[in-house]
Amino acid sequence: MRFENKVALVTGAGHGIGQAIAARLASEGAKVLVVDINPDQASEALIELRAVGATAELCIADISQRAEVEAAVARAVEHWGKLDILACSAGLMDREPFLEMTDDLWHRVIDTNLYGGFLCGQVAARQMVKQGHGGRIVYVASNSGIFGGRGRAAYGASKAGIINLTQSMAIELAAHDIYVNAVAPGPTLTRPEVQGELMGSARTRMPLGRFGKPSEIATVAAFLASDECSFVTGHTYAADGGFTVAGLMEG
Ligand SMILES: NC(=O)c1ccc[n+]([C@@H]2O[C@H](COP(=O)([O-])OP(=O)(O)OC[C@H]3O[C@@H](n4cnc5c(N)ncnc54)[C@H](O)[C@@H]3O)[C@@H](O)[C@H]2O)c1
Numbered sequence: 156m157r158f159e160n161k162v163a164l165v166t167g168a169g170h171g172i173g174q175a176i177a178a179r180l181a182s183e184g185a186k187v188l189v190v191d192i193n194p195d196q197a198s199e200a201l202i203e204l205r206a207v208g209a210t211a212e213l214c215i216a217d218i219s220q221r222a223e224v225e226a227a228v229a230r231a232v233e234h235w236g237k238l239d240i241l242a243c244s245a246g247l248m249d250r251e252p253f254l255e256m257t258d259d260l261w262h263r264v265i266d267t268n269l270y271g272g273f274l275c276g277q278v279a280a281r282q283m284v285k286q287g288h289g290g291r292i293v294y295v296a297s298n299s300g301i302f303g304g305r306g307r308a309a310y311g312a313s314k315a316g317i318i319n320l321t322q323s324m325a326i327e328l329a330a331h332d333i334y335v336n337a338v339a340p341g342p343t344l345t346r347p348e349v350q351g352e353l354m355g356s357a358r359t360r361m362p363l364g365r366f367g368k369p370s371e372i373a374t375v376a377a378f379l380a381s382d383e384c385s386f387v388t389g390h391t392y393a394a395d396g397g398f399t400v401a402g403l404m405e406g
Contacts, residue, residue, distance in 0.1 A: 165187055217271075238246050268310070293379045294320070338391070362404070
């Protein structure tokens with residue numbers, strides 16, 4: 156019960172990795188505000204959390220809109236009097252070949268993944284500073300922010316930005332006892348119906364050779380959100396089956 160008496164706001168908690176992080180934090184005692192842009196998914200996720208006895212509330216918000224992010228943080232404080240943990244998983248994974256990439260896709264991905272990450276981090280950190288007893292911020296980056304990938308110019312740049320944002324925030328917020336870290340998942344099975352088999356080019360470069368489960372990413376995020384994470388800040392922790400460390404795999 157590492158999160159007993161803790162209040163957590165989880166973005167993208169309506170589906171996939173964010174939903175798994177919300178479930179993990181709640182299972183260890185956190186009160187969780189489910190924040191998502193998709194009302195149907197978010198309501199479903201809330202029902203599932205409450206069905207297992209979690210204390211959870213809902214806030215429909217677009218993380219790329221400052222007023223909506225401010226309303227979400229205010230909602231957590233309204234319900235439970237404070238905010239201890241921010242976990243930012245909401246994101247878009249849209250891809251397009253570089254030469255055909257439109258301004259629209261670039262702005263959509265960067266606005267949601269990077270600007271949204273900045274907004275959530277800033278608004279949550281201001282609340283934590285006001286409270287005066289520290290906090291934990293965890294971003295969900297990606298191994299696409301560590302190396303290049305086909306079709307991923309916007310997505311990779313947004314996640315590389317999150318990794319650097321994590322470092323800069325860690326430096327400036329350390330004085331307030333606010334720890335900022337990221338988990339960088341590799342291919343994770345959040346939509347089994349459309350993802351099918353792990354593609355060959357990923358499988359042959361991944362020592363573990365399989366998709367990760369959302370719960371396996373949540374395990375790392377939960378450590379980074381906990382008080383056990385007491386000497387780690389500004390770090391991006393790859394949870395990717397060894398993808399980012401693999402060099403030669405044969406011979
Ligand atoms: N699934 C993977 O293989 C993988 C790998 C590496 C990194 N990631 C990252 O993990 C995070 C979650 O991915 P996922 O696979 O769980 O995706 P998902 O699509 O299953 O879930 C993302 C959630 O974010 C919400 N969302 C999207 N835009 C939003 C916005 N503007 N405001 C609020 N909510 C918004 C969606 O409604 C959805 O519920 C993303 O940041 C993604 O880049 C995923």
